[in-house]
Amino acid sequence: MEIEDILKTECILGNIEAPSKEKALELMAERLTSLGYVKESFKEAILDREANYPSGLPMEDIKIAIPHTDADHVNQSVICFARLKENVEFSVMGAPDEKIQVRLISMFALKEKKLIGDLLETLITTYQDNDVLKSLLDADSDEDIYKILHDSVGKNLKA
Amino acid sequence: MVKKKILVSCGTAVATSTVVLRKIEEILAEKGMNPTLVQCKAAEVPSKLDGVDLIVTTTPVGDVGDIPVIQTLSFLTGIGIDADMEKIISYIKD
Numbered sequence: 001m002e003i004e005d006i007l008k009t010e011c012i013l014g015n016i017e018a019p020s021k022e023k024a025l026e027l028m029a030e031r032l033t034s035l036g037y038v039k040e041s042f043k044e045a046i047l048d049r050e051a052n053y054p055s056g057l058p059m060e061d062i063k064i065a066i067p068h069t070d071a072d073h074v075n076q077s078v079i080c081f082a083r084l085k086e087n088v089e090f091s092v093m094g095a096p097d098e099k100i101q102v103r104l105i106s107m108f109a110l111k112e113k114k115l116i117g118d119l120l121e122t123l124i125t126t127y128q129d130n131d132v133l134k135s136l137l138d139a140d141s142d143e144d145i146y147k148i149l150h151d152s153v154g155k156n157l158k159a
Numbered sequence: 160m161v162k163k164k165i166l167v168s169c170g171t172a173v174a175t176s177t178v179v180l181r182k183i184e185e186i187l188a189e190k191g192m193n194p195t196l197v198q199c200k201a202a203e204v205p206s207k208l209d210g211v212d213l214i215v216t217t218t219p220v221g222d223v224g225d226i227p228v229i230q231t232l233s234f235l236t237g238i239g240i241d242a243d244m245e246k247i248i249s250y251i252k253d
Binding site for chain 1: 169170171173174175177178181192216217219232235236237244
């Protein structure tokens with residue numbers, strides 16, 4: 001798997017306005033649905049998963065959420081990345097009562113179940129570098145976000 | 160000597176538990192330890208306790224009796240891995 005296979009500029013939402021995490025996830029899912037990467041059922045599945053198994057990660061400084069759902073809802077594997085204009089509240093993974101403020105959401109839709117672990121490991125390794133998260137927050141455009149992800153995730157991605 | 164067994168769980172047994180399992184496996188291998196690591200859904204944990212010495216999970220698990228549980232995000236956030244590894248090793252060393 002090459003980074004270009006799963007990272008697409010059209011799936012980067014660098015400047016979205018959402019009053020809640022649900023709205024943000026809906027906007028992301030709708031983008032993927034309209035482009036044909038996922039099935040209609042993806043949106044509900046991702047919202048449902050988030051409600052039951054929250055995806056907020058309390059990184060040391062800048063926080064990020066990593067929502068995903070089952071391969072059944074996916075047509076073609078892709079990463080969807082969103083940067084919100086304002087923070088929204090996510091629950092922390094494994095601790096629904098614990099809340100964090102999030103502006104970065106890294107969603108993926110993978111068709112090959114066995115790739116999920118590989119990609120998630122790559123993304124997690126990438127996001128453990130606070131400089132990467134900071135550069136994503138500071139990026140000027142969707143293209144810049146694409147470039148940062150391309151270089152940082154691409155570097156960690158196993159062939 | 161019976162091999163120690165660690166159950167690693169998350170919501171779906173697909174995503175975060177894979178990352179956690181690999182990290183634990185890698186760090187233990189560096190220390191010359193190779194326990195059996197088994198991945199499962201958090202909801203399945205109570206039915207998979209046979210021979211399990213330790214449970215490491217990213218999301219809460221149900222009733223597991225006396226088996227120690229480490230619920231942690233350290234392997235995902237990078238914060239506190241060393242402390243968790245010390246705990247893990249303390250439970251599986253002979």
